[in-house]
Amino acid sequence: MTIAEPVYTAGGPALPQERRLVTSIPGPRSAELAARKRDAVAAGVGTTMPVYATSAGGGVVVDVDGNSLIDLGSGIAVTGVGNAHPGVVKAIAEQAERATHTCFMVTPYEGYVAVAEALNRLTPGEHAKRSALFNSGAEAVENAVKIARAHTGRQAVVAFDHAYHGRTNLTMALTAKSMPYKKGFGPFASEVYRAPVSYPFRDGGMSGPDAARAAISRIETQVGADQLAAIIIEPILGEGGFIVPAEGFLTTLARWARENGVVFIADEVQTGFARTGRMFASEHEAIVPDLVTTAKGIAGGMPLSAVTGRAEMMDAVHGGGLGGTYGGNPVACAAALAAIDAFENDGLCEAAERIGEVITRRFSEIAGSDPRVGDVRGRGAMIAVEFVKPSTGEPDAALAARVAASAHTQGVIVLTCGTFGNVIRFLPPLTIPLELLVEGIDIVATALRDAAHDAGT
Numbered sequence: 001m002t003i004a005e006p007v008y009t010a011g012g013p014a015l016p017q018e019r020r021l022v023t024s025i026p027g028p029r030s031a032e033l034a035a036r037k038r039d040a041v042a043a044g045v046g047t048t049m050p051v052y053a054t055s056a057g058g059g060v061v062v063d064v065d066g067n068s069l070i071d072l073g074s075g076i077a078v079t080g081v082g083n084a085h086p087g088v089v090k091a092i093a094e095q096a097e098r099a100t101h102t103c104f105m106v107t108p109y110e111g112y113v114a115v116a117e118a119l120n121r122l123t124p125g126e127h128a129k130r131s132a133l134f135n136s137g138a139e140a141v142e143n144a145v146k147i148a149r150a151h152t153g154r155q156a157v158v159a160f161d162h163a164y165h166g167r168t169n170l171t172m173a174l175t176a177k178s179m180p181y182k183k184g185f186g187p188f189a190s191e192v193y194r195a196p197v198s199y200p201f202r203d204g205g206m207s208g209p210d211a212a213r214a215a216i217s218r219i220e221t222q223v224g225a226d227q228l229a230a231i232i233i234e235p236i237l238g239e240g241g242f243i244v245p246a247e248g249f250l251t252t253l254a255r256w257a258r259e260n261g262v263v264f265i266a267d268e269v270q271t272g273f274a275r276t277g278r279m280f281a282s283e284h285e286a287i288v289p290d291l292v293t294t295a296k297g298i299a300g301g302m303p304l305s306a307v308t309g310r311a312e313m314m315d316a317v318h319g320g321g322l323g324g325t326y327g328g329n330p331v332a333c334a335a336a337l338a339a340i341d342a343f344e345n346d347g348l349c350e351a352a353e354r355i356g357e358v359i360t361r362r363f364s365e366i367a368g369s370d371p372r373v374g375d376v377r378g379r380g381a382m383i384a385v386e387f388v389k390p391s392t393g394e395p396d397a398a399l400a401a402r403v404a405a406s407a408h409t410q411g412v413i414v415l416t417c418g419t420f421g422n423v424i425r426f427l428p429p430l431t432i433p434l435e436l437l438v439e440g441i442d443i444v445a446t447a448l449r450d451a452a453h454d455a456g457t
């Protein structure tokens with residue numbers, strides 16, 4: 001199947017946009033590097049594919065053996081503007097020649113302020129805002145909680161079933177799934193509570209407002225609104241399985257939070273920056289969060305994260321109370337300004353929408369005849385397929401793993417996710433040419449067709 005019109009190719013690097021396998025996957029040089037990794041890198045640091053990358057751009061990742069793989073993962077939703085985007089590369093090089101680091105807390109620089117201004121302008125809501133910059137998604141989440149506590153004078157924080165917020169101590173407490181993120185790493189931060197989320201495929205299709213009322217009842221009885229500093233939620237729950245809460249769930253929660261003086265934090269680390277077809281996923285339901293955490297896509301692959309929020313909340317923290325040596329590093333800020341320019345001006349929201357339509361159409365068709373496909377969901381270039389055992393509806397993690405492994409050996413980078421591990425997720429760079437996207441999902445679809453139906457189910 002060939003479709004001539006590209007989703008988006010402008011500005012991509014000159015890597016041939018093709019799947020090209022010249023060795024088996026992994027090839028011999030990757031295998032050598034995997035052996036060195038075993039001896040040098042801590043065993044706890046896992047890899048999805050033992051394929052060592054040398055370059056990437058548009059919709060491909062090229063490995064050390066010369067294989068060119070179709071990228072349907074974007075380094076976990078990071079390279080939305082495309083890997084090594086030329087504008088980002090130029091901005092990084094120019095800034096690195098001038099200064100690599102001075103520490104914003106010592107001698108500040110314009111780039112940090114400009115990124116804060118851009119985030120204040122782009123995040124939902126017309127109110128006065130402030131931003132603070134950090135290095136990772138987890139660090140942004142930690143700081144959002146600190147800010148909410150300082151503003152409210154309260155301590156409790158509510159996170160949701162299937163949530164993922166990071167791997168640091170506080171964010172492990174917020175993250176729902178034990179294996180591999182939490183097991184053996186406790187004790188976890190206190191004053192973190194969990195509420196049920198709207199999961200339309202698995203909660204019997206409860207309406208969004210009903211699901212929100214169940215969550216609110218849990219919070220009111222088990223925590224108490226007057227004890228609660230913040231509720232934190234991903235507008236689409238990412239690692240938990242690309243769960244899109246039913247319409248009205250987020251708006252009902254946000255209204256309740258406002259009425260009770262509870263800070264509503266939208267964790268847009270995975271959903272932010274055009275990924276879902278809007279600059280931020282909160283926009284799909286016109287949610288105006290009090291605080292928004294961002295990272296991943298923000299800087300075209302450089303480590304940078306942020307908390308952006310209502311000026312009176314952000315400014316509740318005492319002077320010197322927020323920071324870190326590297327937060328808002330000048331090279332990362334230069335990259336972010338170039339990436340944000342691309343997100344705003346290169347049609348990437350439209351590209352995300354288009355990518356979503358292509359993937360959703362294909363797997364919805366398959367779902368019509370293959371009962372192992374329980375659900376196809378997501379928004380924009382953040383689409384997932386949930387696999388089940390047809391006889392019982394139970395999650396089928398083994399099938400997701402088989403399909404992903406088969407795609408990997410055929411040169412397609414695809415990731416799994418989900419609390420039950422039974423979800424394949426698609427997160428292509430928004431710069432992927434359409435024919436490459438179609439080839440990639442064809443391979444995943446064929447791998448699914450060829451994966452034997454589980455005996456006895």
Ligand code: PLZ
Pocket residue numbers: 076135136137138139141164165166167234238239267268269270271295296
């Ligand atoms: N909040 C919503 O998705 C990171 C984690 C991969 P960091 N998700 C990918 C892994 O196995 O570690 C994430 C997220 C949301 C916070 C985070 C944390 O962001 O930059 O990984 O710290």
